[in-house]
Amino acid sequence: MTTDTLVDTAAPAVSRSGRRRRRARTPRERAGRITAVVALALLGLLVLGAIWIGARGALAAWHLDQAQQKAGGLQATLVENPAAASATIAELRDDARAARELTSDPLWSLAQGLPWIGPQLTAVATVAAALDDVASDVAAPLADAAPALLAALSPADGRIDLAALEAAQPVAVRAAGVAHDASLNVAALPVPALVGPLRSAVEQGSGVLEQLDSATDALARALVLLPPMLGADGPRTVLAIVENNAEWRSLGGLAGSLVELRTDDGAVALGEQASATSLTQYAAPLDVLPAELDPIYDGKPGRFAHNVTQIPDFAIAAQLAQRFWQNDHDVAADAVVALDAVALSYLLAATGDVTLSTGDTVGSGNAVSFLLSEVYERYDDPAAQDAVFEETTSLVFAALFDGRADAAELLNAFVRAGAEGRFLVWNDDPALQSVLDSTTLQGALPASDAGTTAFGVYLNDGTGSKLDYHLAAGASAAWCTRVDGGLATAALRVDLRSDVPADVGSLAPYVTGAGDDGLTVGGTVAGDARTVAYVYLPTDANVQRVRVSAGTATPVGFHDGHAVVQWDVVLGPGEAAHLELVASGTAMGEDLDIAMTPTLHETETSSVGAACATMP
Incomplete structure (x- = not known):
């Protein structure tokens, strides 16, 4: 055998055309x-x-x-x-x-x-x-x-x-x-x-x-x-309460004047008007006041008409006002509304300025300072002061109902006042009142739910003065510990500050509330402002710790499932004080909310972390 016939078995097969034949792939290779x-x-x-x-x-x-x-x-x-x-x-x-x-x-x-x-x-x-x-x-x-x-x-x-x-x-x-x-x-x-x-x-x-x-x-x-x-179903009487923020009450201010608004098929007419202090005062509270509130408010909202707004639940305040008015004027109001002097200034932006019989011009820019401060400097007689407040109210309402108000500005005024808690509404008809459920217009107690845990801070003058025009307040809250569905603790801080001028003698006696002996009905000296604050805890929560930098803080009872703590404090001109409180209970909504008396000014508060840190 010659070498020409030898075959190299290691060499790849070659086709007749001279190309190498590819080796067939395995199934695994094809899948890969x-x-x-x-x-x-x-x-x-x-x-x-x-x-x-x-x-x-x-x-x-x-x-x-x-x-x-x-x-x-x-x-x-x-x-x-x-x-x-x-x-x-x-x-x-x-x-x-x-x-x-x-x-x-x-x-x-x-x-x-x-x-x-x-x-x-x-x-x-x-x-x-x-x-x-x-x-x-x-x-x-x-x-x-x-x-x-x-x-x-x-x-x-x-x-x-x-x-x-x-x-x-x-x-x-x-x-x-x-x-x-x-x-x-x-x-x-x-x-x-x-x-x-x-x-x-x-x-x-x-x-x-x-x-x-x-x-x-x-x-x-x-x-x-x-x-x-407005009388679509027949004549109705709406009783309007105008609050004076210079003397704090839980819902805003002292009930200054009350006026009837008579409506019928869209027409509105002004009826009788009177100052709250002119209505009958009672030795025992009217039976509209729930018994559980007696130890908290000493029955005063049910004895004196000017104190009805001391109750932070407007449904109760409105029914008290309805009864006071009915007893003296023999008219049962179908509805009660409340607005404060600040809300009046918003309405004046819609109506334009009004001119009083005294010659004074009141507009959106000066209404608050004029009604809550200047009038006391200008008029010594409380009756004259009330007359100015009442006439301003009447003129604003008259301007609203005779078509002088700018509709867009009017709508903005009511929206703003409602959002700030300065305009409240109650209807004697439960079906009508239910239309306002869960809105700020009801002026209800703070409500906690799955999304929110709510406190309430309600401020009241204890001096019998008009010094609250010069006071500022603020509040803040924070969680200390919180477990969804379990126990939680939250801290609340309330701050008060007096900006009463150091020269107390420059203020009218009616502003300081001081008599000839230099003392107020609240027992303070001229220029000192006594504040009684009611702190409402979230429903079913308990006070774990409370401390104050001045004054005293005392648990005073329960209101519709809310534990209530009263803080009684006196501030001299330029002084400030704060309350820190820690509450515990079952964790509710994560957002913390504070319903608070609408005042003229607010001040920022310090961190509430200190209250958490000192919690036992």
Whole structure:
């Protein structure tokens, strides 16, 4: 055998064409290759999907930012200039709709199920949908209804157009429902899980929607309540209490003057008017005052009409005022409202200045200082002081009901006063009163729920003076320990400060409350201000520790399930004092809230951490 016939068995086979034949792959190799191809394809799809979502997300974020900027000023625009609101709403709707469409395609929806990125995408889509709903189903209908509604609030020939108010009810009620749902949907988003910029955007959107929710809810309730209160179903009598904030009471100020407002089919007429101090005083409290309040308030709100606002529950205060008035004037009021001097200044921004028979001009800029300070310097006789207060009230009400008020400013005035607790409403008809459930207009005790734990801080003058014009108050609260569903402790701090001028002699005796002997009815010397504060704990909570920098703090009883602590303190000119309290109970809502007497001024408080640190 020659070497030419030898075959190299190690060499690869060669086809006749000279190309090497490939070795057949095993099933495992073929599967691996397919897996690699699929993986590469999926990776490519993921990259493309990420690019797609990222591009759409960036564009959606821009539209959302534009929409939220427009939504932020929507409430004011609707009231102040409905015609201009239409253009703003159209732009808002375009941006919100674009953001919604960009965040609702199948790929975006599928990606919402992914870890980490999913909640981010869900948040963007939820805010976009909420703003779209608000633009289409809240803002647009209200803008269409606003001109007729504002016109209805301006009386013509002494009569408010009740038919126009009733016609706007369905639109307002539906808008309030949509705004509420939108606000809840955004509020339910897991904000802590969101990245920084998105978290800020969601919080901003939530704030805007919460404001719209509150505003539309107030409007809807007002349109349901106003027609019957204005006599749609027959003549009614509304008793108005005007409070004097220069002498603190729990709900704002001393009941200064009371005036009847007689309504019938939209027409409003002023009836009898009297100062609260002119009404009959009783040796024993009227039976309207619940017995459990006797040890807390010593029966005074049920004995003296000017003290009815000492009770921080307006439903009780209103029924007391109703009875005082009925006993002296033989008129049973169908409803009672209360507003303070600050609220009067808001109304004067709508009516314009009024001129008194004394020649004094009272407007929004000087009403508070004139009614709560200057009048005591100008007039020595308390009867003359009361007359000025009563005449100012009458002139403001007359201006409201004869059509001189600017409707937009009037609406803003009532919204602002209501939000600050300066305008309160009670109806003798339980069905009508239920329309106001859970609103600030009811002036109810602080209510804790699944979302909020609430304290109450209610301030009362104990001097018999008008020095509270010069006092400031503030309060803050913080959790010490908290376990959901378990025990919790929270700290509350209340601060008081006297800005009474050092030259006490420059103040009128009626302001200091001092008699010829230099002492006040509260037993203090001229210039010293005695404050009696009632601190209401959350329902079913207990006092664990309380300490004060001055004065005394004492548990005094319970009011509708709230433990009440009384802080009695006297401050000289320039002095300050604080109370620190720690309460314990079953953990409720995470947000801490403080219902507090609306005053003229507020002061910031120090940290409540000290109270937690010294807790036994």
